[in-house]
Amino acid sequence: MNFHWRDGNRLQLLENGEEFFPAVFEAIAAAEKEVLLETFIFFKDKVGQELQQTLIAAAERGVSVNVTVDGYGSADLDGDFAAAMARAGVRIHVFDPGKRLLGKRINVFRRMHRKIVVIDGEFAFIGGINFSADHLGDFGPAAKQDYALRVEGPVVHDIHRFALSAISPVQSGRRWWHRRMRTQSNGFVGVSRGEARALFVTRDNNDHRNDIEQHYLQAIRDARSRLLIANAYFFPGYRVLREIRNAARRGVRVRLILQGEPDMPIAKFGARMLYNYLMSDGVEIHEYCRRPLHGKVALADYEWSTVGSSNLDPLSLSLNLEANLIIRDHTFNRQLHENLDRLLQHDCRRIPLERIIRGYWWRAPLAFIIFHFLRHFPQWVGLLPAHKPRLQLLDPEPLEPSPAPLQRDHQ
Numbered sequence: 001m002n003f004h005w006r007d008g009n010r011l012q013l014l015e016n017g018e019e020f021f022p023a024v025f026e027a028i029a030a031a032e033k034e035v036l037l038e039t040f041i042f043f044k045d046k047v048g049q050e051l052q053q054t055l056i057a058a059a060e061r062g063v064s065v066n067v068t069v070d071g072y073g074s075a076d077l078d079g080d081f082a083a084a085m086a087r088a089g090v091r092i093h094v095f096d097p098g099k100r101l102l103g104k105r106i107n108v109f110r111r112m113h114r115k116i117v118v119i120d121g122e123f124a125f126i127g128g129i130n131f132s133a134d135h136l137g138d139f140g141p142a143a144k145q146d147y148a149l150r151v152e153g154p155v156v157h158d159i160h161r162f163a164l165s166a167i168s169p170v171q172s173g174r175r176w177w178h179r180r181m182r183t184q185s186n187g188f189v190g191v192s193r194g195e196a197r198a199l200f201v202t203r204d205n206n207d208h209r210n211d212i213e214q215h216y217l218q219a220i221r222d223a224r225s226r227l228l229i230a231n232a233y234f235f236p237g238y239r240v241l242r243e244i245r246n247a248a249r250r251g252v253r254v255r256l257i258l259q260g261e262p263d264m265p266i267a268k269f270g271a272r273m274l275y276n277y278l279m280s281d282g283v284e285i286h287e288y289c290r291r292p293l294h295g296k297v298a299l300a301d302y303e304w305s306t307v308g309s310s311n312l313d314p315l316s317l318s319l320n321l322e323a324n325l326i327i328r329d330h331t332f333n334r335q336l337h338e339n340l341d342r343l344l345q346h347d348c349r350r351i352p353l354e355r356i357i358r359g360y361w362w363r364a365p366l367a368f369i370i371f372h373f374l375r376h377f378p379q380w381v382g383l384l385p386a387h388k389p390r391l392q393l394l395d396p397e398p399l400e401p402s403p404a405p406l407q408r409d410h411q
Contacts, residue, residue: 003200008192009153011332017135020148027119028054035065036118036163040073041130044081051131059089066167070112071097086396093391113320115309121160123152126325128296128309144294149307153193158200196329203322212310212324213317219300223252229298230257233311234271248282260287279353290347305333
């Protein structure tokens with residue numbers, strides 16, 4: 001499924017759960033026809049419980065409600081909590097469900113990592129925020145810093161079409177699906193709601209393996225003044241690293257906001273192996289230290305920006321199913337820059353090059369191995385065990401109680 005640039009969109013940047021959750025819950029409560037929701041993580045905490053009740057209320061008043069969760073990220077979504085939704089008419093689709101081995105989730109690769117909500121085909125939400133309480137400030141020091149968008153306008157038609165296709169029958173219903181799409185489309189892509197130009201971009205393991213990465217690469221190559229990337233799990237491919245360094249070499253002010261208080265320490269360790277390579281050519285690296293960074297946003301110059309679910313790491317760029325919105329709009333670019341600049345001024349520490357050079361003697365051999373790993377990783381991914389991702393519709397009958405919740409993998 002290919003998408004095109006759409007003019008006339010209105011965008012609202014939503015920061016953290018404090019802004020995102022009320023907006024989504026209010027939208028679902030006002031839905032008249034349809035709710036489509038995809039999320040990596042959804043389980044029974046205070047956010048999950050409020051979402052559950054909001055979805056049940058929508059289904060009970062006749063709204064068509066489809067929820068898709070990942071079988072790894074939402075492995076604990078079962079029992080009476082999920083059955084209550086299913087009995088009310090909420091259709092819960094589990095992407096690639098897998099059994100535990102010795103209590104551990106083993107279906108690790110090729111996860112459904114998207115975070116999308118579409119209401120009545122009229123407006124949508126997209127970003128990196130899961131439906132879990134650790135995206136709220138009152139969660140404590142481990143609360144995540146993250147972003148999402150509320151979108152109105154023609155690009156919502158593309159997001160809606162994609163979200164419908166993701167839950168449509170893959171084989172026997174293919175002809176039915178195309179008939180439905182022709183009936184719903186008829187060339188209509190929605191009325192203009194604003195001034196922003198936007199493109200919906202996805203990554204999968206079939207026809208769109210590199211789409212999000214290619215948009216990053218083009219934006220970095222085209223940058224002439226500034227490049228600002230805030231990404232939680234920063235371990236990109238060799239081409240992205242090379243273009244970031246080349247941008248700094250030609251005089252672009254390049255700033256990276258990376259994790260200083262990571263939820264997964266290995267993410268910080270991996271990123272730091274790349275610091276010398278980047279900083280030696282003038283890239284500024286800032287570590288966000290107020291709480292764990294979970295954002296996946298970037299901007300280039302004064303028009304281009306992106307918000308979505310894709311990290312700049314091997315999982316997101318080569319394995320997971322992701323979705324980003326690419327934006328060309330001066331106003332939104334300025335708003336995102338002001339937000340990230342506030343983080344830089346108040347909650348980040350800049351890493352000095354001298355600190356990196358002091359430990360270079362032991363990092364150099366490891367960095368050499370890492371670079372060659374990143375160079376060849378896309379080809380090596382093909383050697384990993386292949387599987388056919390499938391959706392399983394959750395039965396309305398309660399399942400056996402799940403074991404104690406595992407530590408979440410908040411990507």
